[in-house]
């Protein structure tokens with residue numbers, strides 16, 4: 035018999051395996067819990083509740099699916115905290131998880147709105163969407179979501195749908211295991227000081243590949259990066275025209291380890307050093323390539339603003355870090371054509387004394403450049419200034 039405990043997130047109370055009993059004080063939860071629930075992923079779920087509510091304001095939402103659900107907390111929160119009477123399919127391969135989900139559904143009185151299933155996520159996504167496709171699929175696995183993406187994308191309503199994807203295989207996505215990244219995400223990852231941005235872009239790149247194969251266009255609505263996972267929310271819609279246009283948003287990241295210059299290079303352009311600011315600046319350092327990956331936008335400002343508006347109605351429901359996260363996402367949403375630069379890494383590399391991020395930002399603004407913070411790293415900025423200018427500005431101070 036599983037030792038259970040009641041937990042609460044947002045407005046929702048639910049049961050899961052007692053973490054204290056099964057995991058003790060382990061900081062990193064293992065996948066061997068009898069039923070999985072990780073309180074450290076709460077921000078992921080908080081934002082997912084807000085983005086689903088924001089999405090629902092202007093889009094149809096009748097059926098949703100979470101095929102790797104653990105104790106079910108995520109979808110229980112959607113049902114309990116997002117407006118509307120949509121139906122949910124919740125499933126897991128672990129029979130103990132399925133029992134727990136059923137119990138939780140009963141306790142909250144959602145029997146009429148939920149179908150609980152046991153089985154492999156890929157199969158359930160396709161069989162449960164046979165008669166009517168899903169308006170939202172949420173893929174939140176252990177490790178890489180790559181094996182589930184084809185079934186998830188093919189289960190989505192063709193006219194329009196929302197897709198949420200979490201990846202926790204950070205060594206793969208951040209450059210420690212480039213061969214696995216190439217296999218799972220179709221692009222090379224390399225070690226860089228902006229590894230989490232590469233992670234998000236490789237993940238969106240893979241979603242683009244599979245969506246495009248199925249004649250769907252994608253619009254990233256939001257991206258989240260934390261120490262141990264990345265998460266994306268995207269809108270999909272059947273449109274060969276959109277999908278053709280989005281091929282321009284697949285490309286490489288060029289990166290110089292000698293000076294930290296970065297630049298996107300669309301796949302359609304022949305690799306040429308001419309257009310690379312770094313070459314004109316005469317650094318002479320060797321260039322490294324990551325990708326192919328997504329070089330387009332990472333956020334949709336309207337989604338972020340709507341989510342913020344919903345948050346303000348009852349901020350106490352969410353993790354206290356969520357308001358600032360949304361603020362910073364909004365701030366950086368217009369500058370994602372520029373990869374973030376970590377100022378500590380830049381100062382170390384160039385032997386500069388580090389300055390406060392505020393000072394650097396105001397000097398860049400005075401010099402006529404656009405600049406913002408990024409939620410990816412508290413010590414990083416996005417700026418239109420070339421790396422040499424940035425280094426000069428820090429050095430002059």
Ligand SMILES: C[S@@+](CC[C@H](N)C(=O)[O-])C[C@H]1O[C@@H](n2cnc3c(N)ncnc32)[C@H](O)[C@@H]1O
Nearest residue numbers: 070102103104108126127128154155174175176
């Ligand atoms: C990270 S946990 C899910 C956490 C949950 N989404 C949440 O927000 O709390 C991953 C879950 O996937 C389940 N799982 C692993 N492989 C699966 C498969 N092939 N099909 C369905 N479920 C699977 C595990 O039993 C586990 O409960």
Ligand SMILES: [Zn+2]
Nearest residue numbers: 290293317319
């Ligand atoms: Zn260089």
